[in-house]
Amino acid sequence: MISVAGWGIGGAAGEAKAADRTAFYDDILTQEADWISSMPFASGAIPTYSDPISNYGNKYKVVPYFTHFGLLGLLEKPENGSVVRNYMDWYFARLNRSATATAPAGSVYDYVVETDKQTETPTGDFDSTDSYASTFLDVVRKYVEVTGDSAYALQHKSDILLIADAMLSTQQVDGLTWAKPSYPVKYLMDNTEVYHGLEAIEWLSGNVFGDEAAEASYRQRKEDVYAAIQGLWSDTKQTYAYAKMNDDSLLYPDWNSFYADATSQLFPIWTGVLAPDSERALRLYNTFNEHHPGWPQLNKSDAFPWAIIAYTAALMGDRTRVDQFLASVKTAYIDQAHPWPWYVMESGVTMLAAAHAKRLSDSPAGWTMTNLQDGAALTEQPYTVEGTSEGIATVEMTWTNEGAERSKSFRAEPVGGAWQLPVDGLTNGDYLVDVTAKDRFANVMATQRLRATIRIAGENPIAKAVLVSDRDTLRRGESTELKVLAYREDGATPVDLGGASIGYETDQPALVSIDDQGVLTLKGMNRDMQALHVWASVTKGYDLVRTDTLTLGVSHEALTMADEAMDRTSAWIADRQLDGGAIASDAAGQQIKPALSNIGARGLLLREETVPNVQRYLDWYTGHWNWGDRYGIYGSIDDFRLNGATGQWTSTGGYESASPTIGTFITLLRQHYEKTGRFGLPQSNLDLLTGGIGIMRSQDADGLMWKLPDEPIKLLRPNALTYQGMTDSVWLFRHHFQVSGPADYFAGFADALRNGIQTRLWNDAAGAYDLSSNRLGEKQTADWSKPEDAVAQLSPVYTGVIAADSETAQSLYAKFNESQPAWASGGSFNDFAPAAYAAALMGDQQRVAAYLGRLLTTVKRAGFPDGWTVEQAGYVMLAADAIRSMPASASVSIENPEAGKPLSNGVSQQAKGGASGADRVRIELRERFGTFVYREDIAVQPNGKWHASLKKLKRDVSYELTVSALDAYGYPVSGASASTTFQVGK
Numbered sequence: 001m002i003s004v005a006g007w008g009i010g011g012a013a014g015e016a017k018a019a020d021r022t023a024f025y026d027d028i029l030t031q032e033a034d035w036i037s038s039m040p041f042a043s044g045a046i047p048t049y050s051d052p053i054s055n056y057g058n059k060y061k062v063v064p065y066f067t068h069f070g071l072l073g074l075l076e077k078p079e080n081g082s083v084v085r086n087y088m089d090w091y092f093a094r095l096n097r098s099a100t101a102t103a104p105a106g107s108v109y110d111y112v113v114e115t116d117k118q119t120e121t122p123t124g125d126f127d128s129t130d131s132y133a134s135t136f137l138d139v140v141r142k143y144v145e146v147t148g149d150s151a152y153a154l155q156h157k158s159d160i161l162l163i164a165d166a167m168l169s170t171q172q173v174d175g176l177t178w179a180k181p182s183y184p185v186k187y188l189m190d191n192t193e194v195y196h197g198l199e200a201i202e203w204l205s206g207n208v209f210g211d212e213a214a215e216a217s218y219r220q221r222k223e224d225v226y227a228a229i230q231g232l233w234s235d236t237k238q239t240y241a242y243a244k245m246n247d248d249s250l251l252y253p254d255w256n257s258f259y260a261d262a263t264s265q266l267f268p269i270w271t272g273v274l275a276p277d278s279e280r281a282l283r284l285y286n287t288f289n290e291h292h293p294g295w296p297q298l299n300k301s302d303a304f305p306w307a308i309i310a311y312t313a314a315l316m317g318d319r320t321r322v323d324q325f326l327a328s329v330k331t332a333y334i335d336q337a338h339p340w341p342w343y344v345m346e347s348g349v350t351m352l353a354a355a356h357a358k359r360l361s362d363s364p365a366g367w368t369m370t371n372l373q374d375g376a377a378l379t380e381q382p383y384t385v386e387g388t389s390e391g392i393a394t395v396e397m398t399w400t401n402e403g404a405e406r407s408k409s410f411r412a413e414p415v416g417g418a419w420q421l422p423v424d425g426l427t428n429g430d431y432l433v434d435v436t437a438k439d440r441f442a443n444v445m446a447t448q449r450l451r452a453t454i455r456i457a458g459e460n461p462i463a464k465a466v467l468v469s470d471r472d473t474l475r476r477g478e479s480t481e482l483k484v485l486a487y488r489e490d491g492a493t494p495v496d497l498g499g500a501s502i503g504y505e506t507d508q509p510a511l512v513s514i515d516d517q518g519v520l521t522l523k524g525m526n527r528d529m530q531a532l533h534v535w536a537s538v539t540k541g542y543d544l545v546r547t548d549t550l551t552l553g554v555s556h557e558a559l560t561m562a563d564e565a566m567d568r569t570s571a572w573i574a575d576r577q578l579d580g581g582a583i584a585s586d587a588a589g590q591q592i593k594p595a596l597s598n599i600g601a602r603g604l605l606l607r608e609e610t611v612p613n614v615q616r617y618l619d620w621y622t623g624h625w626n627w628g629d630r631y632g633i634y635g636s637i638d639d640f641r642l643n644g645a646t647g648q649w650t651s652t653g654g655y656e657s658a659s660p661t662i663g664t665f666i667t668l669l670r671q672h673y674e675k676t677g678r679f680g681l682p683q684s685n686l687d688l689l690t691g692g693i694g695i696m697r698s699q700d701a702d703g704l705m706w707k708l709p710d711e712p713i714k715l716l717r718p719n720a721l722t723y724q725g726m727t728d729s730v731w732l733f734r735h736h737f738q739v740s741g742p743a744d745y746f747a748g749f750a751d752a753l754r755n756g757i758q759t760r761l762w763n764d765a766a767g768a769y770d771l772s773s774n775r776l777g778e779k780q781t782a783d784w785s786k787p788e789d790a791v792a793q794l795s796p797v798y799t800g801v802i803a804a805d806s807e808t809a810q811s812l813y814a815k816f817n818e819s820q821p822a823w824a825s826g827g828s829f830n831d832f833a834p835a836a837y838a839a840a841l842m843g844d845q846q847r848v849a850a851y852l853g854r855l856l857t858t859v860k861r862a863g864f865p866d867g868w869t870v871e872q873a874g875y876v877m878l879a880a881d882a883i884r885s886m887p888a889s890a891s892v893s894i895e896n897p898e899a900g901k902p903l904s905n906g907v908s909q910q911a912k913g914g915a916s917g918a919d920r921v922r923i924e925l926r927e928r929f930g931t932f933v934y935r936e937d938i939a940v941q942p943n944g945k946w947h948a949s950l951k952k953l954k955r956d957v958s959y960e961l962t963v964s965a966l967d968a969y970g971y972p973v974s975g976a977s978a979s980t981t982f983q984v985g986k
Contacts, residue, residue, distance in 0.1 A: 025354045028350065028354045032354075033351065035050070035347055036070050036080075037080050038050070044086035044088075047067075048343050048344055049342075059113060060112070063127070064126075064135075064136065065127060066343060069135065072135075072348055074351065075146050076355040084143050085152060088143070095159060104166045104181065105162060105165065106167075106169075107129045107132065130177040131193045134197025140200065154208060161201075164198075168221065169181070175225055176228045177194050184245075185244070186243065187260075188232055188242045188264045188265075188267060189260065189267045191228065195272070198218055202218040226273060234250075237252050239265060239284070240253075242265070243684050245687060245741075245742065247745050251737075258292060263288075266312045285318075286441060295321075296310070296321045304346065305333065305350075307325070307350040310322050311353040311356065319360050320439075320443040325353070363391050366388075368388045370387050370388070371384075371385060372450070374450040377453040378423075379455055382423060385420070385421045386418070392419075395435065395438075396437075397410045400433075401544060406537065410422070410423055426454050430452075431454065434449050435450075456542045462486045462543045465538045466548065467483070467484055467548065467550045469483075473554070473932055474552055474553070474554060475559055477522065477559055477563070478559070479522075481517075482534065482536070483929065484538055486538060504520070511608050524607055533549050534552065560974045562884045562974060565852045569603065569877050570604055574610050577613055582617065584597075584642075586869055587866075587868050590641065591641055593656075594661055595661040597617065598665050603870075603874035605668075611672075614672055615680075618669070621637060622680075634688045634689065638652055657705075657708060657715075659698045659719075662695050666689060666690070670731055679732070683733075683737045699749065700756075702756045703755050703756030704756040713773070713775075716757070716771050719761070720799040720801050723754055724800055730743050730747045757801055763779070767811060768784075769793055770782070771789060784819035788831060790815075797812065798878075804841040817847075823851070824851040826854075829872070830869075836876065836879040840886075845883050852879070891917060892913060892914065892915045892963050895914070897982040899981060903983065911949075913945070913978070914945055915945075918967070918973065919940055920937055921940060928960055933952050956986045958982070959983070962977060963978050
């Protein structure tokens with residue numbers, strides 16, 4: 001019997017451990033109380049951090065919301081009551097006494113404080129009005145409770161009630177509050193804090209003010225808010241919506257998104273909306289930990305410690321994670337003189353967590369396993385493993401086959417102090433068995449490792465399996481058929497694999513796909529990749545055998561001209577990517593213009609090996625965007641410039657235009673989602689990027705976008721790019737988030753933008769678009785002789801403003817070719833890259849091929865053109881990808897050898913067939929499940945026939961013959977090939 005019991009607190013050792021733990025908590029409480037109480041200015045204000053920091057312009061900043069949490073923790077040491085009282089004096093003195101459109105009476109602004117610690121300047125804004133007020137009411141209540149100083153609250157009764165009014169000033173008919181008057185979003189986090197604040201003012205009204213009517217009124221308001229919060233719950237999703245937008249759409253969390261999605265789900269617990277011992281609270285808390293298991297060790301995507309999670313854990317009774325978190329922050333911050341990003345809120349909430357953990361009692365826990373011993377041999381399945389437990393919620397067991405390196409897990413929940421775990425579905429072999437006992441929070445309370453063997457007899461056991469491939473070398477996009485051969489003990493007698501399960505694996509899973517039939521396709525390749533490795537696991541009955549590893553060669557030869565263009569161009573874009581993920585927009589790597597880089601990143605999505613580069617770029621973009629900028633626009637991003645002297649990248653402090661930059665970013669987000677199935681932003685971010693403080697911040701009444709708020713001009717191409725981004729946002733709302741409310745809402749504004757382009761910028765007399773329109777309605781017409789003007793006329797085509805097959809598009813493209821007749825055969829590469837993409841969408845394969853062929857000739861000789869940008873490279877990628885899927889411009893056929901027909905007259909054979917649309921064809925011969933034989937290019941005869949002598953044939957061997965039409969540049973024409981298989985007789 002294996003017994004792992006007795007780790008609960010008990011006896012002299014347990015008492016010593018409890019004493020050490022109490023001293024640990026007390027040390028944290030003392031250090032943090034000392035730190036917070038050292039921070040107040042003479043005015044009573046308490047800044048976010050103890051020193052001026054760069055985040056605040058090397059000054060101090062007072063953010064009341066943060067300070068309130070600091071004081072709630074500080075009051076765990078009641079002797080610090082005077083510090084709290086002085087701050088409340090400061091807060092009362094700075095109440096906005098009169099309401100404005102953006103600031104309710106009873107609100108308080110954030111303040112910037114100079115380094116003299118005396119000169120205070122209000123910012124004129126705050127993060128919220130509901131939460132600032134609610135958390136202050138929490139402070140007042142706790143101050144009275146721990147100090148007994150109810151007289152102070154009575155003295156400020158009218159101000160306290162004014163603050164309660166401010167808290168509820170943005171409450172809507174559904175019972176929920178907006179964050180602030182200028183920000184009409186109803187957040188779960190804010191409203192749970194309002195619930196808690198109403199609980200505080202209810203208590204103050206009854207226990208301090210002696211006003212039973214007010215107490216009852218606030219109690220009813222609290223119950224109304226509670227009911228409104230429950231209206232955010234989804235039984236289907238088993239989560240709360242973390243926000244309700246102004247159009248009543250609900251934003252549900254992506255658990256993988258740390259803030260605000262996942263963290264918001266904990267706020268109902270610590271605010272008392274949910275009882276910590278409720279089933280819903282436990283489910284939400286455990287789900288959070290499943291998705292963000294590293295938070296106690298400060299291992300998460302957010303730089304701040306997030307002590308509020310530890311406080312929630314303490315309320316839940318999860319001492320294990322609380323202690324881990326407290327140990328982590330003590331080492332990283334508390335014992336290191338509190339470096340940033342430690343700040344007053346983290347300090348105060350850490351005190352709350354430590355104080356509550358100090359009050360927790362320990363529960364005994366124990367576990368035994370009675371009928372599985374180390375070295376056990378099982379000869380039948382299922383087999384039920386049994387044991388007993390106390391204080392254990394789950395027992396998990398993982399069996400790992402040491403030979404095949406495959407694992408299977410089992411799980412049981414104890415009932416009445418006993419557990420049973422049926423083990424089944426394991427194949428023969430030697431196993432490592434890992435057993436884990438967990439508490440109700442999924443904390444590991446005990447582990448055990450042992451070895452066991454499965455030996456169940458069966459018919460025709462497999463002793464050896466071999467993996468073979470019908471091709472020994474692959475180019476990008478090519479496939480090969482894999483086959484498994486199995487043998488018995490003698491190594492020669494084959495085993496019938498009918499009914500067997502075969503699983504294929506490779507060392508390049510991101511670049512290789514293998515279907516259930518064993519067809520392997522090389523989707524992409526890294527630059528230094530010369531080979532790939534693949535193997536298979538064969539399961540038949542209780543036998544599990546792994547084949548030897550098969551090595552396949554990788555050829556970097558492009559299959560078509562479009563592929564060569566994409567290979568070279570994607571590599572060029574990838575070379576512009578910096579270590580932090582940004583993509584420099586110019587050839588020299590001196591500038592970052594995200595509006596251009598967004599297009600280049602779209603190109604990278606078209607090559608499997610550079611898809612991870614795009615995720616790095618998305619992470620960089622979201623890490624540097626403005627939230628919001630000097631115009632109040634959210635999601636914009638500044639251009640950056642490399643300082644040659646320092647080697648540092650610095651912001652230019654601005655950008656050319658926000659709406660097309662955000663629009664092209666959203667287009668990139670959609671295409672990345674379609675490629676990978678991953679979307680890293682919460683729904684609220686997409687809402688903000690698209691809406692009135694994002695793209696639509698620049699939208700005029702006619703639907704068009706201004707270039708900048710202080711540069712009132714409406715430009716054709718930026719508006720077209722913005723339209724594409726808005727339609728992609730609508731698509732994401734419908735297909736990823738699956739919400740019709742915001743999709744329909746933004747679709748209306750996208751339609752208005754399209755209508756603006758089609759009515760305000762379309763010039764009937766010219767039969768073309770005007771390039772711009774200013775505030776006075778003055779238009780700039782296009783000069784078709786200028787490449788940039790002519791190319792701009794095609795932007796509505798490649799952004800979807802007009803359909804490529806529409807009469808308008810056909811007319812514009814005809815005028816473009818008339819005015820720029822040599823664009824494909826001799827024009828500037830840089831000017832006409834977007835035109836190549838538009839031409840591809842129009843189906844003009846001939847001109848796109850001419851442009852790409854000429855570009856490749858130049859690149860091979862001298863590199864990419866001077867002044868080449870990642871935007872132009874991105875459009876080349878899009879154009880090349882588009883023509884790959886067009887109908888082939890040529891065709892070939894094979895008349896001889898006939899498919900499947902044995903050749904019985906020796907090893908000298910003639911192959912022949914027909915070809916149209918090509919002057920030359922390429923003959924490729926390979927052995928099936930063997931090696932490549934040879935390749936030869938031959939001319940097509942005037943009558944459209946080709947013929948060739950097949951060389952190097954061997955008797956009793958199967959072959960595959962492939963014939964491809966070649967274009968004028970010597971590349972195989974996409975889609976213009978034919979294959980046949982034949983066998984040479986003995």
